[in-house]
Amino acid sequence: MKITKDLYQSSLVLLTDFYQLTMAYAYWKSGKGEQEAVFNLFFRKHPFQGGFTLAAGLDYVIDFCRNFKFEKGELEYLGDMKNKDGSPVFESAFLDYLQNLEFTCDIDAVEEGTVVFPNAPMIRVKGPLIQCQLLETPLLNIINFQTLIATKAARINLAAQGEPVLEFGLRRAQGIDGALAASRAAYIGGCTSTSNVMAGKLFGIPVAGTHAHSWIMSFETELEAFEAYAEAFPDQCVFLVDTYDTLNGVKNAIKVGDKLRAKGKEMVGIRIDSGDLAYFSTQARQMLDEAGFPDAKIVASNDLDEHIITSLKSQDAAINVWGVGTKLVTAYDQPALGAVYKLSAVKNSEGVWEPKVKVSQQSLKINIPGFHNVKRYYSNGKAVSDMIYLEDQEIDPRGVVIIDPIDATRRKRLMPAFYKEEVLLKPIFKKGEKVYTIPSLHEIRERAATQLESLDKAHKRLVNPHLYPVGLEENLHHLRMDLVLKAKKFENEQEAE
Numbered sequence: 001m002k003i004t005k006d007l008y009q010s011s012l013v014l015l016t017d018f019y020q021l022t023m024a025y026a027y028w029k030s031g032k033g034e035q036e037a038v039f040n041l042f043f044r045k046h047p048f049q050g051g052f053t054l055a056a057g058l059d060y061v062i063d064f065c066r067n068f069k070f071e072k073g074e075l076e077y078l079g080d081m082k083n084k085d086g087s088p089v090f091e092s093a094f095l096d097y098l099q100n101l102e103f104t105c106d107i108d109a110v111e112e113g114t115v116v117f118p119n120a121p122m123i124r125v126k127g128p129l130i131q132c133q134l135l136e137t138p139l140l141n142i143i144n145f146q147t148l149i150a151t152k153a154a155r156i157n158l159a160a161q162g163e164p165v166l167e168f169g170l171r172r173a174q175g176i177d178g179a180l181a182a183s184r185a186a187y188i189g190g191c192t193s194t195s196n197v198m199a200g201k202l203f204g205i206p207v208a209g210t211h212a213h214s215w216i217m218s219f220e221t222e223l224e225a226f227e228a229y230a231e232a233f234p235d236q237c238v239f240l241v242d243t244y245d246t247l248n249g250v251k252n253a254i255k256v257g258d259k260l261r262a263k264g265k266e267m268v269g270i271r272i273d274s275g276d277l278a279y280f281s282t283q284a285r286q287m288l289d290e291a292g293f294p295d296a297k298i299v300a301s302n303d304l305d306e307h308i309i310t311s312l313k314s315q316d317a318a319i320n321v322w323g324v325g326t327k328l329v330t331a332y333d334q335p336a337l338g339a340v341y342k343l344s345a346v347k348n349s350e351g352v353w354e355p356k357v358k359v360s361q362q363s364l365k366i367n368i369p370g371f372h373n374v375k376r377y378y379s380n381g382k383a384v385s386d387m388i389y390l391e392d393q394e395i396d397p398r399g400v401v402i403i404d405p406i407d408a409t410r411r412k413r414l415m416p417a418f419y420k421e422e423v424l425l426k427p428i429f430k431k432g433e434k435v436y437t438i439p440s441l442h443e444i445r446e447r448a449a450t451q452l453e454s455l456d457k458a459h460k461r462l463v464n465p466h467l468y469p470v471g472l473e474e475n476l477h478h479l480r481m482d483l484v485l486k487a488k489k490f491e492n493e494q495e496a497e
């Protein structure tokens with residue numbers, strides 16, 4: 001395979017687990033393929049032991065669905081698959097079915113840049129079982145990663161308290177698409193730029209950077225290296241000062257800064273990439289100030305994350321710009337968000353929707369049945385609670401009770417009439433037609449900032465955050481409990497037999 005030419009030239013319809021295709025075949029064979037179903041994508045726990053998660057990746061999902069088509073090449077590949085006895089895995093009538101398969105689902109989803117919480121659906125897919133099933137793996141692949149990285153980026157940007165965070169992750173990212181998707185998500189999460197030029201071109205993210213130690217090392221002296229760099233980029237000089245002796249490096253940067261100024265140019269600043277970043281940044285700040293460069297920025301990098309940034313802030317480090325790579329784009333301390341995709345209702349042969357639950361040993365894993373949506377209530381611009389409710393349920397503006405999906409003893413009474421409300425799942429596709437206007441990446445980033453602003457500080461603490469209240473509307477809670485009890489009763493009866 002030639003990665004540069006072939007990787008994205010075809011539809012991504014085979015970017016799925018094999019079992020989705022074998023199930024699709026079996027659904028088709030048993031005549032259930034067109035039966036209507038509802039699936040929900042959600043996660044059970046915030047990543048990084050945090051108190052919020054930032055949704056990202058919907059744009060890729062939309063693109064995936066719009067190009068959901070089995071073309072000749074894919075069908076040939078599937079047609080060549082053989083069982084152990086040499087017979088084809090998929091009979092040709094099924095391949096004909098796939099060839100004619102058009103994407104016809106309804107999809108409702110939270111917009112990118114929305115703050116989201118455990119158990120509430122981020123994406124709801126309604127449509128023929130086969131299509132819903134085939135979407136499971138790619139939707140999870142896309143949403144799990146981008147949401148994880150957007151959340152990590154948001155945490156890092158919160159720690160930086162509004163100072164610019166430059167994303168430097170490409171060299172350590174999880175492969176090629178991992179890097180591109182991470183740069184996109186990091187930008188949504190608040191980073192100001194990426195070092196990944198391809199991400200810049202593809203997504204319109206500002207591209208920025210400094211220079212490496214190799215630049216300095218290729219010259220006889222550090223001073224010569226700075227001078228040559230200043231010659232090439234008189235308006236964009238950020239000198240990396242720690243190749244030999246950091247404080248001597250600062251002295252050299254000041255010398256070249258003076259020369260630039262004599263030519264009417266200003267150096268932008270310096271970068272420190274090793275050693276005690278609190279100590280060196282405060283020393284460098286003092287030297288720069290004394291030399292008449294109070295506006296020169298100090299960029300720091302070197303295995304930074306939200307915790308080290310917080311620590312450096314508490315040490316009064318004089319850092320103005322944060323370069324963050326590895327720990328951001330790899331989500332170093334939690335490599336995956338555990339979002340799942342679960343069936344919550346099917347339409348029976350009489351055309352009646354039947355809500356479904358999967359009863360698990362762990363109550364944490366019992367899904368939320370039915371066709372539901374999420375409302376967020378705001379008071380004075382602050383999010384106060386999320387309510388998961390059955391979409392056809394009348395909500396009494398004078399009072400609702402919401403019940404924690406994991407611990408039914410935790411309840412909260414709400415007066416919807418007192419609050420501004422937002423329905424979080426927005427229509428994206430109706431019968432396969434896109435009905436949603438995709439915002440620009442910059443708008444998504446703005447939404448993320450506004451959403452994070454709407455969340456109380458207590459939920460944004462990096463450690464031991466306060467739990468944001470998310471509950472099931474009473475009727476949904478009862479429906480769920482009834483279904484669980486019925487299923488358990490059935491289980492017990494079977495055991496007794």
Ligand SMILES: Nc1ncnc2c1ncn2[C@@H]1O[C@H](COP(=O)(O)OP(=O)(O)OP(=O)(O)O)[C@@H](O)[C@H]1O
Nearest residue numbers: 273274275276277278279302303304308311312315
């Ligand atoms: N004052 C500080 N407080 C807390 N953490 C710091 C401080 N200064 C630096 N760090 C962090 O400590 C770690 C230092 O790592 P390490 O010892 O590998 O770097 P180094 O030896 O200074 O540099 P390198 O090995 O890259 O030349 C980095 O993650 C860095 O961000």
Ligand SMILES: O=P(O)(O)OC[C@H]1O[C@H](OP(=O)(O)OP(=O)(O)O)[C@H](O)[C@@H]1O
Nearest residue numbers: 168273301302303304323324325326327
């Ligand atoms: O530390 P990160 O958050 O990943 O940021 C990117 C790092 O990449 C570069 O150096 P590299 O790590 O390649 O080499 P070095 O650590 O030896 O300087 C740069 O100088 C940063 O330190």
Ligand SMILES: O=C(O)c1cccnc1
Nearest residue numbers: 168195208209210211325
């Ligand atoms: O531009 C930089 O300073 C940069 C880019 C990638 C990785 N580390 C640093």
Ligand SMILES: [Mg+2]
Nearest residue numbers: 301302303326
């Ligand atoms: Mg390094």
